[in-house]
Amino acid sequence: MLEARHELRLQTVRLHKLILERVKNDELCRRLMTIPGVGPLTSLAYKTFVDRPQRFRRSRSVGAAVGLTPKKYQSGDKDLDGHVTKCGDEFMRSHLYEAANMLLRRYSKPCALKAWGLRLEKRSSKKIACVAVARRLAVIMHAMWRDGTEFRHDQPGKELDAQAA
Numbered sequence: 596m597l598e599a600r601h602e603l604r605l606q607t608v609r610l611h612k613l614i615l616e617r618v619k620n621d622e623l624c625r626r627l628m629t630i631p632g633v634g635p636l637t638s639l640a641y642k643t644f645v646d647r648p649q650r651f652r653r654s655r656s657v658g659a660a661v662g663l664t665p666k667k668y669q670s671g672d673k674d675l676d677g678h679v680t681k682c683g684d685e686f687m688r689s690h691l692y693e694a695a696n697m698l699l700r701r702y703s704k705p706c707a708l709k710a711w712g713l714r715l716e717k718r719s720s721k722k723i724a725c726v727a728v729a730r731r732l733a734v735i736m737h738a739m740w741r742d743g744t745e746f747r748h749d750q751p752g753k754e755l756d757a758q759a760a
Contacts, residue, residue, distance in 0.1 A: 614639060627736055630746045631706055632697035637690040641736055644687045654737040658730035661688050679726055688729070695728035706748045708735075 618624040618635040627638035644661070651657050658664055662683035665676040681688070699712050699721075708728065716724035739746060 623740060626739060626745065630694070630698075630732065630736065630739075631702040631704070631709070631748075632694035633732070633736070634694070637694050640684075640687050640690050641733075642740075644684050645737065645740065648737060648741040651737060654734045654741070657733045657737045659683075661691060661730075661733055663688060663691065663726055663730040663733065691729040691732055692725055695725045695732055698732075699725060699728060704748070708732075708748075 614635050618628070618639055621639075621642070623642055624635065624638040627633055627641060628635065633641075645651070645657065651660070659680075660683050662681045662685075663679055666678060666680050668676075679688075695712070698706070698709055699716070702709055708731065711731075712724045712728040715727055735746070738744070
């Protein structure tokens, strides 16, 4: 058992080195990693999930494709929002959620996206705020890829406002 564990750890180190080497040579992944909380694996997973930014006409559509939008239940006079739809790639969704969680919990520098998430957390809950920030991260990452822009710590809504129009 110990030998198997040791071999697994060696394989993990090799895979990690391959991912880092791949990301180091990729300009888009390096640009996406300037976002707080987004690491090498998240940026590479996002690039492989989206594949071509032209697939999505609007950046907002990426959040729905990943499965980070609430389910709707409408019947007669009822109109309820439920949990996230969970359609799309579970791996991508979980990594975006973790990036959002890192941004909200560990990132110490001032960032408007973090401030927005913390304000949302006061109104609702930590999980709802993490999902909302993850959805916004997906939208921002798509806008950065499509426009070739860098992440701006001071104005998270600017990217979204331009894409919503």
